[in-house]
Amino acid sequence: MTADDDAKADLRSYLQEGRDVLVFKLDDLSEYDLRRPLTPTGTNLLGLVKHLAYVEMGYFGPTFGRPVAEVEPWMAEEGEPNWDLWATPEESRADVLALYRRAWAVTDATVAELALDAAGRVPWWSRPEVTLHRVLVHVIAETHRHAGHADIVRELIDGSVGNQSVGDNLPERDAAWWQRYRQELEAAARAAADRVP
Numbered sequence: 001m002t003a004d005d006d007a008k009a010d011l012r013s014y015l016q017e018g019r020d021v022l023v024f025k026l027d028d029l030s031e032y033d034l035r036r037p038l039t040p041t042g043t044n045l046l047g048l049v050k051h052l053a054y055v056e057m058g059y060f061g062p063t064f065g066r067p068v069a070e071v072e073p074w075m076a077e078e079g080e081p082n083w084d085l086w087a088t089p090e091e092s093r094a095d096v097l098a099l100y101r102r103a104w105a106v107t108d109a110t111v112a113e114l115a116l117d118a119a120g121r122v123p124w125w126s127r128p129e130v131t132l133h134r135v136l137v138h139v140i141a142e143t144h145r146h147a148g149h150a151d152i153v154r155e156l157i158d159g160s161v162g163n164q165s166v167g168d169n170l171p172e173r174d175a176a177w178w179q180r181y182r183q184e185l186e187a188a189a190r191a192a193a194d195r196v197p
Helices: 003-023 031-035 043-060 070-073 093-113 132-158 175-195
Strands: 119-120 129-131
Touching: 003 043, 003 093, 003 132, 031 043, 043 070, 043 093, 043 132, 093 132, 129 132
Parallel strands: none
Antiparallel strands: 119 129
């Protein structure tokens, strides 16, 4: 195994971790809860997954001269703004997950077949000439950023938290402890606001 292969394996591992968290956040939710907009800008779980499917297909397909028919509307910015950030009533959870997994296959094939220093082009970036390494880092960051959004949205839906199982990355405390903790944070925020002239 070369140093390039080792680096690719590390990067793919971090990308897959973010992918898995996003998919986990969909578990055991109704079609309504998957789609409900829970922020003023409409952030919703299924939309995050759909968006990241197009992100992966776009960055690991056309960026490296590898056409992917499904991503052409996203690349051309056709349709209404944010069309990729929500699922239509006709698009099922299974449809969106299948799209995301097809995107994984595009990414995984590109990463397997190209060297980390392989040249690509992202026309909408201010510095459009890129390498596979730079794009991988960018997509890992974007995936984890949206996984963080999914953490918050899922907690707002049903209080469920955790990366791979409920509560796996938080201290084990009961609801009363969390309520006291939140009240303590609220009091600290108000006290800090009162100190500012």
